[in-house]
Amino acid sequence: MVDLSENKLFNIQIGNDVKLRLTELSLSKNNLKELSERIKRIMSSSSLLLLDGNPWTCNCKAKWLKDPMLSRQIRVHSSNDIICKSPNKLHGKKLFDLTDKDLSCQTTKDRNSTALQMCEASTFVKKRWYTPRSVRKALLSRHATIVDDKGAPIVNGIMVSEDWVLTIGTRANDILQSTNPNSVRVKVGRTKGYRNIVRTFVHPLLQYGSEFNVALLRLRYHRRSPDQSCIISSKQYSVLTSIFKHIIVTTRMTGKTGKFAKLKPRKGRISKPCSQKNLICATIKRPKRPLMLMEGSPMYLGHNGDYRLAGIGVNVPAVKDYKYDFIPLWSVSNWVQDVLDEYNAKCHFNSRGVDVCEELSLPTLKDMEDRIRRPEQH
Structure with missing residues (x-):
């Protein structure tokens, strides 16, 4: 028997190489909100x-505890005393009295939950182009600037959700390989404060082409996060650009001192043709x-203040007449x-504000080669 009760535990992680067979495990009276199904790896048959x-947070992650097949291996003691703390609609209810429909992740707005917003199908009508001040303010609030320890901008990005920034992959690699990557922070919009980077994920097809350099x-x-901007598909891009070609780019401009300081929208x-396919x-x-x-500067396509996120600037030097290339976001969505x-x-x-993760199963290079969505396939 292993007694871990009343230890203020908030997370239990089970490694792949753990070789335990417990007959009884007590996790009572801790701070656990959920328990991974991997706990079965260390429990013996007919264990307690x-x-x-x-x-407890009663959502889809707790369904396995109610699985009838579980009782063949593990017996949950005092199941009537397992009470839901969240979400609010299930507060105070017994976990084992709930149905599978009740235990849905859609009923809980987790502060880590995110969903990429793709623009819905729309009919675009050609109208006079203008940019209201309120719209410019909204676009600038979604702009992210990655800065060094002295506050100097390194690269731009876009807030694709409340806690996630999409930026240039080669720049992210440079940050990871720097002597002090923890000194790099993110400035969102024109706010005065900075946000720390917890984790970095580079696209596995980074060397495959510029369109995957993210x-x-x-x-x-x-708590305070900007509204998300939806991402257009390649078909919507084709329809919209056939009748309307105006864009807005939010970017950092040089100030009087010569440093990149001011965040401005540019028409x-x-x-x-483009320099790259x-x-x-x-x-x-x-x-x-x-x-x-x-x-990394986000580029929006649209009219009459209705702008749709289409791409981010790639590291290609400007040619004559300030012509730049942008990575289409539908290719990496x-x-x-x-x-x-x-x-x-x-x-x-x-x-303590530290993100704790189980083993992540992210798409590999081979997976992405098979599954990647090319722009012409949208």
């Missing part, structure tokens, strides 16, 4: 498991100050959603 006295940055949880137009190219209106940090789903399912933040 005590789980009462914990603040990375995801998981930020520490923050432009879709242009062809499967990229979006656009000509940006020439600024008063010639330098712009375009790498599947990978982004895979990472978000896997992280949300297997990671959480503990009381």
Whole structure:
């Protein structure tokens, strides 16, 4: 028997190489909100498991405890004392009295939960183009700037959800290989504060082509988050650009001191041909100050204040007339959603603000070669 009751435990992790066969395990009166099904690896046949006295989150992750097949291996002691703490609608109810429909992850808005928003099918009508101040403010609030320890911008990015930034993959690799990657932070919009980077995920097809030169940055949880902008598909892009070619790019401009400081929206137009296949190219209106940090800058396509996120600037030098290339986000949308789903399912933040994860099963290079969605296939 192993008695771990009343130890203020908030997480139990079971490694792949653990060789235990417990006949009884007590986890009573701790701070456990959920328990991984991997606990079965260390329990012997007809073993006893005590789980009462914990603040359980009753969602889809708790379904395995009610599985009738579980009783053949593990007997949950005092099952009537396993009470739900969250979500609010299930607060105070007994876990074993709930149905599978009650135990749905959709009923719980986890602070780590995210879903990539793809734009719904729309009919685009050509209208006069203008940019209301409120719309510009909303676009700038979604802009992310990765800065060094002195606050100098390194690369731009876009908030694809409340706690995730999509940026350039090669730059993310440089940050990971730097002497002090923890000194790199993220500035969201025009806010004064900074947010710390918890984890970095680089696209496995980074060397495959510029259209996959992206990375995801998981930020520490923050209550105030900008609204998300939906991502258009390649078909929507084709329809929209056939009748309307105006864009807006949010980017960092050089200030009076010559440093990249001011976050500004810049107007432009879709242009062809592009320097590389499967990229979006656009000509940006020439600024008063010639330098712009375009790498990672989000590009929006739309009209009348209704702008749709289409791409981010790639590290390709501007040619004549300020023509830049952008990575189409529909080409990486599947990978982004895979990472978000896997992280949300297997990671959480503990009381110290540290993210604790089980073993993540992220798409490999071979997986992505088979599953990647090419723009022409949308």
